[in-house]
Structures are given as structure tokens and as C-alpha cells.
Amino acid sequence: MTDKPRVWISRPTFPGIIARLEPHFEVTAEAEERKFSSSELAAKLAGQDAAIVGLKDRIGPAEIGQATRLRIVANLGVGYDNLDLDALSAAGIAASNTADVLNESVADYAWALMLGAARRMNAAERWLRAGHWHATEFRQWLGTDVRGHTLGILGMGRIGQAIARRAVGFGMPVIYHNRSPLPEADERACDARYVDKSQLLRESDFLILVLPLTPQTRHAIGAPELAQMKPTAMLVNVARGGIVDDAALATALREKRLAGAALDVFEREPAVHPGLLELDNVVLSPHIASASQETRRAMTALAVDNVLALFGHGPHAGRPPTILNPNVLA
Numbered sequence: 001m002t003d004k005p006r007v008w009i010s011r012p013t014f015p016g017i018i019a020r021l022e023p024h025f026e027v028t029a030e031a032e033e034r035k036f037s038s039s040e041l042a043a044k045l046a047g048q049d050a051a052i053v054g055l056k057d058r059i060g061p062a063e064i065g066q067a068t069r070l071r072i073v074a075n076l077g078v079g080y081d082n083l084d085l086d087a088l089s090a091a092g093i094a095a096s097n098t099a100d101v102l103n104e105s106v107a108d109y110a111w112a113l114m115l116g117a118a119r120r121m122n123a124a125e126r127w128l129r130a131g132h133w134h135a136t137e138f139r140q141w142l143g144t145d146v147r148g149h150t151l152g153i154l155g156m157g158r159i160g161q162a163i164a165r166r167a168v169g170f171g172m173p174v175i176y177h178n179r180s181p182l183p184e185a186d187e188r189a190c191d192a193r194y195v196d197k198s199q200l201l202r203e204s205d206f207l208i209l210v211l212p213l214t215p216q217t218r219h220a221i222g223a224p225e226l227a228q229m230k231p232t233a234m235l236v237n238v239a240r241g242g243i244v245d246d247a248a249l250a251t252a253l254r255e256k257r258l259a260g261a262a263l264d265v266f267e268r269e270p271a272v273h274p275g276l277l278e279l280d281n282v283v284l285s286p287h288i289a290s291a292s293q294e295t296r297r298a299m300t301a302l303a304v305d306n307v308l309a310l311f312g313h314g315p316h317a318g319r320p321p322t323i324l325n326p327n328v329l330a
């Protein structure tokens with residue numbers, strides 16, 4: 001019999017991570033990636049003192065109903081729309097995310113998607129692999145330069161700001177919309193100008209979405225918003241599926257009312273709207289904006305730091321570094 005608290009990790013993880021937990025916890029880590037049903041999650045969480053979960057694990061009242069010992073749910077992601085924070089707080093359970101450690105990787109990836117869409121890289125590669133490259137035609141595969149075009153950013157948190165800072169090197173003026181304008185010093189640091197949402201939609205040549213999914217931001221980009229965008233514009237989503245109405249986007253792209261899109265996230269992941277799969281003017285990617293070796297390890301290490309800290313261990317003992325509901329500590 002062990003009297004160590006128990007931690008459950010809902011997905012396969014890096015070996016060193018388990019080694020950091022083992023001195024303090026009895027660790028159960030899933031060996032395979034899979035999506036658990038609500039009742040499976042409830043059964044997995046029952047009897048655990050801590051859980052490290054992924055974005056596919058939706059945790060609310062039904063899932064924590066039998067988890068009488070649970071003290072923390074550490075989310076492997078900066079977004080936490082999969083967690084019902086009110087329900088967790090009401091049950092006295094701490095929740096944490098992986099804020100900040102992924103900012104630069106996600107910003108890099110947003111640029112990769114944007115440049116890929118602008119220069120038609122994926123479509124050209126599909127064409128090459130299909131054996132169509134028999135001669136080099138000077139006017140074939142013409143994309144568009146980003147230089148001199150306006151970069152719009154919807155949601156100007158730390159990832160949005162990291163995206164904006166990269167624009168200097170690409171010669172793109174930056175406009176943004178956010179719930180509130182940035183403090184002047186931050187605005188200056190990323191050389192970005194605050195505009196209202198409608199101006200952002202009308203003026204952006206490339207529009208990158210980096211806002212969290214909440215009931216207020218669901219379908220923040222739907223048919224009416226797409227209709228305000230330039231037909232030459234391209235939309236990039238590295239935020240969350242559900243912020244964009246995928247059906248409306250597929251229609252706008254098919255009807256050439258929007259020139260292109262690059263999407264890392266989808267409304268019904270891992271399913272992708274069939275209308276998007278048919279199109280050549282959209283770059284599709286399987287929710288991997290933070291998936292560099294370094295960053296996925298850093299995210300996991302941060303989730304572990306949060307768990308250790310709540311149980312009084314490690315450099316942050318007593319104060320999980322990225323706790324979302326610090327009120328539960330009181």
C-alpha cells in the first residue's frame with residue numbers, strides 16, 4: 001500500500017516527466033492516445049488526487065462527480081475551453097494551463113501557415129507529388145507576396161503580440177482588434193495599431209485569429225464577417241475550431257469571395273468540414289501549432305510544475321505557476 005497521492009495522465013507523455021512525478025505520486029499514464037467518453041473520464045478521475053489532461057478531455061460536473069479527492073486538473077494547452085472552470089472552482093479543484101511557453105512556437109507556425117497559403121506551397125507540393133511537373137512554366141503557381149500587405153490580428157494576447165513582432169522583418173503593417181487596446185508601450189513594442197473589428201475585417205490582407213473560444217467568440221468569423229473581408233484576403237486560424245463557422249468559410253472560399261485560408265483548428269476536430277477538404281486554396285493542418293519538440297516538452301513540464309506546486313513540491317511550492325482559478329487556493 002502506498003500513501004502517495006495519485007496522478008493520472010490522460011495521454012502518452014515524455015519519459016522524464018513521469019520520473020519527476022514518481023517521487024511524490026503514484027503515477028498512471030495512458031500508453032495510447034485516445035478520446036475518453038464522459039463516463040470513462042469520470043471513472044478515470046475517481047480516486048485521483050491530480051490529473052494532467054489534454055484538450056480533447058472535456059471536464060465538467062459530470063466528469064468530476066465521483067472525483068472526491070481531486071485537487072488539480074492541469075491542462076496541456078494554453079486554451080482551456082475543454083474545462084468547466086466554474087464547476088472545478090465550485091468543487092475546490094485547481095485548474096492550470098500552459099500559458100506563455102508556447103507563444104513563440106505558435107507565432108512561428110501562424111507565419112508558416114500564412115506564408116504557405118500566400119505562396120500556395122501545399123497545393124504546389126500536391127501537384128508535384130502527383131507527377132505533374134514536366135516543364136517549368138514561368139507564370140505557373142503564382143502566389144502573392146506578403147510584403148506591403150496589411151496583417152490583421154484578432155485577439156492580441158501574448159501569442160498575437162509575438163506574431164505582430166515578426167511582421168517587422170516581413171515589411172507588413174499590423175492592425176489588431178482585441179477586447180481592449182494594449183497598453184501604449186506594448187503597442188509600440190509590436191508596432192501595431194488598434195482598430196475596431198469591422199475595420200480589421202475590411203482592411204486586413206491577411207487576418208490571423210488568436211483569440212480564446214468562449215460563448216462570446218463562437219463564430220466570431222461567420223458569413224457576415226467573411227462578407228466584410230476583401231476577396232483577395234486570406235484567413236489564418238491558429239486559435240480554436242468554433243471561432244470560425246467552417247461551413248460559411250468553405251462557401252466563401254469556393255465562391256472566391258475570399259482568396260485563401262490556412263487552418264490548424266476545426267469545429268469538429270479531428271473531422272474536417274468536407275467542403276474544406278475539396279478546396280485547393282486552403283492549407284489544412286492537424287492542430288499542431290505548438291508541436292515542436294521543445295515546446296511540447298516545455299508544456300508538459302509546466303503542467304507537472306503546476307501539479308507538484310499544488311502538493312507543496314518544487315520551485316513553485318504552494319503556488320502553481322499558471323493556475324487559472326487562484327481563488328481555490330484561499
Ligand code: GLV
Pocket residue numbers: 055076077078079080102239290
Ligand atoms: C492549443 O491549442 C493550446 O491551446 O495550447
